[in-house]
Structures are given as structure tokens and as C-alpha cells.
Amino acid sequence: MSEIIVNAEFLSPNYLPEKLLFREKEIMQLKSNLQNFVSTIIIGPCGSGKTSMIKKVLSSDEFKRVYPCYIDCAIYQTTYSILKEIVPKSEFIFYRSNYELIKELIRQTKERKFVVCLDNFECVKDYSLITKLLSMGICVILISDSDESLALLTENIRSNLSIIRVQPYSTEQAFEILKERAEKSLARWSFSDAVLKKIVEKVKGNIALGINVLKISALNAQSRGKKSIEDSDLPEVEDCPVKLSFDEKLLLRILQEWKSLPARRLYDFYVQKTKHPKSERAFRNYMQNLCSKGFVKAIGEKRGRFYEVVEVDENAVCKN
Numbered sequence: 001m002s003e004i005i006v007n008a009e010f011l012s013p014n015y016l017p018e019k020l021l022f023r024e025k026e027i028m029q030l031k032s033n034l035q036n037f038v039s040t041i042i043i044g045p046c047g048s049g050k051t052s053m054i055k056k057v058l059s060s061d062e063f064k065r066v067y068p069c070y071i072d073c074a075i076y077q078t079t080y081s082i083l084k085e086i087v088p089k090s091e092f093i094f095y096r097s098n099y100e101l102i103k104e105l106i107r108q109t110k111e112r113k114f115v116v117c118l119d120n121f122e123c124v125k126d127y128s129l130i131t132k133l134l135s136m137g138i139c140v141i142l143i144s145d146s147d148e149s150l151a152l153l154t155e156n157i158r159s160n161l162s163i164i165r166v167q168p169y170s171t172e173q174a175f176e177i178l179k180e181r182a183e184k185s186l187a188r189w190s191f192s193d194a195v196l197k198k199i200v201e202k203v204k205g206n207i208a209l210g211i212n213v214l215k216i217s218a219l220n221a222q223s224r225g226k227k228s229i230e231d232s233d234l235p236e237v238e239d240c241p242v243k244l245s246f247d248e249k250l251l252l253r254i255l256q257e258w259k260s261l262p263a264r265r266l267y268d269f270y271v272q273k274t275k276h277p278k279s280e281r282a283f284r285n286y287m288q289n290l291c292s293k294g295f296v297k298a299i300g301e302k303r304g305r306f307y308e309v310v311e312v313d314e315n316a317v318c319k320n
Helices: 024-035 050-058 079-086 098-109 128-135 147-152 155-159 171-185 193-203 207-223 246-258 263-273 280-292
Strands: 040-043 067-072 114-119 139-144 162-165 260-262 296-299 306-309
Touching: 024 040, 024 050, 024 139, 024 162, 040 050, 040 147, 050 067, 050 114, 050 139, 067 079, 079 098, 079 114, 079 128, 098 114, 128 139, 128 155, 147 246, 171 193, 171 207, 193 207, 246 260, 246 263, 246 280, 246 306, 260 263, 263 280, 263 306, 280 296
Parallel strands: 040 139, 040 162, 067 114, 114 139
Antiparallel strands: 260 306, 296 306
16 A cells, blocks of 8 residues: 555644744744733634644743643633643642642742643633632633634733734645645655645635645545545545534533533523523524534424434534
8 A cells, every 4th residue: 555644743733843834923922922921812713823833832942931831621621620730740639629729829839930821711611710820920821713702701801811813824824834744744746736725725724624634635545545645535625624603612512411402491501601691592593503514403493492412523623
């Protein structure tokens, strides 16, 4: 079998390039904020380099004296689990409560500076944790893919944050990034500029998705015994992650937990779980959108309507 992928590391979502192309301005602003210990929220669409940007900056020599902590809140959602990730060496000590963790964290902040990044922060179950971290003198970096997430924060938190907005990559920029990644990961002559351009057209500026599509295309060609990627090896557009709003993601998570719920009860759960719930009319629009994208199935009419979750691949939803 022909080996098209010769170095899979460069196609991994965890790979961090030596240089982040086309993000120099945002990186300079983020570095300036961190040097002055200014808390920040980074907002930008899926696949625009937000996570890579903060990881790159925190790993630089300029910030060796601070204690950096990156947390993906799509995984760690409760106050206890997040604090356990922040407090150094907490895996070796049993803390019985949030209070004990906060007490230990306050003690340690007197000895060194902490920078805590909460990626996908809208998944946090109790946003008052952000206020607590700020009150301890911790520099907080929040990352989200939507301006809607600002509404989840109190006015007091928002007033303490500098906003960095990240724009999607242009077609030309996405092509250049994808080509550089292809040259590092794939065999010579196994891809063409024409194929890369077709991938770029599919993903519309989402470079994380573009790299994933490139990987899938290479694997398809490789499994078919080809020496190079052809148009027929590219996955369909439907295979690409779907972008959902914060409220749609929240409604989907509730349904994934309960499997099936009456419309009224689903709306009540939604209201309980967000500080800024939208109207029932907006709720109906969200559910209609989730149904049209195949994530949810509606059963019955009007007041007797139930919503049932459809089992889908987690990777089908764009996270960040």
C-alpha cells in the first residue's frame, strides 16, 4: 500500500506550529495583555487559531515566571474539576470541597503569579468561578467562538476584560497554511494545489477543519492504494463539523443527557442552565434548526411535542 501520510504529527489537532501564520497582530496584543496582567477574552469563529494562539504565547520564554494553566471547559465543567486542574499537584492530595481548593489556591497566589485560560468557557456550569479567580488576582483568559458568550458574563466581569477578536482566515491565508502543513506531513507529489484549493473552499476559513479534511482525504487515497489524493477522495461537505450557537449547543447537551423530553420541560431546563435565556420563540427556532441539521427529532405537534436526540458523532459539532 502507498504511504501518503509520512508524518502524522503535523496533522494532529495537538500539533503546535513553530510560527502561527497571519496571527502576528493578535499575538502581540495578547502578549502585551499578559505582560501587564490584563485579563482577556478571545472571540473568533471555529478554526481561527484561538487555542493555538494562547498555547503558543503561554509556552514562550517570556512567561516562564508565571504559572500557566490551560483548561478545556468542554471537558472540565464543574467548579471542583476546574479548580483541581488549576491547583498545582492537586492530583496527589484529596480535597473534600471547593472551599479547600480555593483556600489552597489563595495561598499559592501569594507565592507566584497564575495565568488561567478557560477555553470554551461557556460550558462552565457556574460562572461565578470567573469572578472568584479574578478576585484572587489571577490573570484569566477566556476563549469562545461567539459574541453571544459575552452575555453570559456579569457587567463586573466584562469590565475587567480586554477583548481580542480573531477574524476567520481568508481563502488565500487558509491555502498557505494548509499547503505548509501538507508539505510537512504528506509524501512528495501526493497532493496538488488544485486539491488543496478545493479543501479550502469546503471549510470556509476553518483551518482546523481544513487540516482534518486533508487528513481524511489522504487516508481515503491511501486505503484505495493511490499514490496521490484525487477529488474523489475528499469527504462530502456534510462530513464537515456543523457550527451551532451557544444556546443550540446547550439544548443539545440537555437532550443528550435526557435522550427525550417534552418541549416545555426542555425549555425549563434550558432556562435553569443559562443566565440569559432567550424567548420561547427563539427556543422554537433553535429546535427547528437542530432538527433540520439532523441532531434532534421532533415527535408530535404543538403542546404535545417531544424532542428526541439523534445519536451523532461528537466531531460533527464545531467546538473551537
